[in-house]
Amino acid sequence: MVVFNFLSFRRFSTLLKGNPLPLKFLLKALLAKPIGNHVVDVQPMPICKPMTAVSIDLIDEIENYVRRGAGDVFRTMLNMEVKAIEGSASEPGNSSMVVGSVGFAGKASGAIFIAVPESLANEAASAMVGLLPSELDPDMVNDVIAELSNMIVGFVKSQLCDTGHTCVLTVPSVMRGDHMKVQRVSLAKNKSSLMICNRHVVSIEIVLKSDV
């Protein structure tokens, strides 16, 4: 499970398209009140069962799929290159972030969060729809990040299904916020990694609940 901590939280928006149930914990995290610079913790939600026997190999495979999917999506849709770099997002970033997330449920269940600096999100939206950044509004940028997240996790889902981990996807959701980070809690296996695109760091968080 992932909790977003909004430190010096100024604004956020959500773009929930349809069934919000698998992202219920996210909503709870979003609705939790920020307390100064302290970490805002969120209690386990009833929909999350205790973890058992999660395959570490599977989460590594998913990370690999996310990296390949992100590379393909950014290259094809945006004509941008994105590459994996060492490290993990341990501290809140200084910039405004746009976070796209898509859940998956089935033989492999979890969610993937793709946190993009707002400046890169604007560049991506401009590249995707062929408009100047000044012609974009936040909803358009949200829509682009939602769709890019959907494509990346769609690639992951295809790979999972083709290797026997059949699952279905939730519709994507998008959050915005300043100075936020992804915090791990103990109910699920997590893996975080970083990618870089046009000198902007993209943070990926994979959350996996699996009985495989």
Place this chain on the structure above:
Amino acid sequence: MSKKILSIDDSKMVHMVIARTLKPYDIEVITALNGQEGLDKAHQEHPDLIVLDMTMPVMDGYEALLKLKESPQTKDIPVMMLSADGGTASMEKALQAGAVKFISKPFNSDSLLSALPEFLALELRAVEVV
């Protein structure tokens, strides 16, 4: 006579990308943001081709595809899937339900344009936009 495509996708950005891709050609693009809205527009507008996403709120693409193929008014309209949900099983399921083609997202303009002539019965030629 211009051809008409109905794009059913919950992402307005996908509609914009499709419209931008087809702008040089004499093809009208109408849009719907979910399967139910897409069904309604298919019955109202009688498009020459439907481009259908799979994962959408309200009514997903698979259910919309089944309903399109059940209806006498829409069953003969070719439906091309354009979806990020591109696993082998999803593709087979959509093709068995009556889709004529499955294009996986991410997609580029070439993959979209190369598929259109077959289903629109036309030769794509850019028209001068004044």
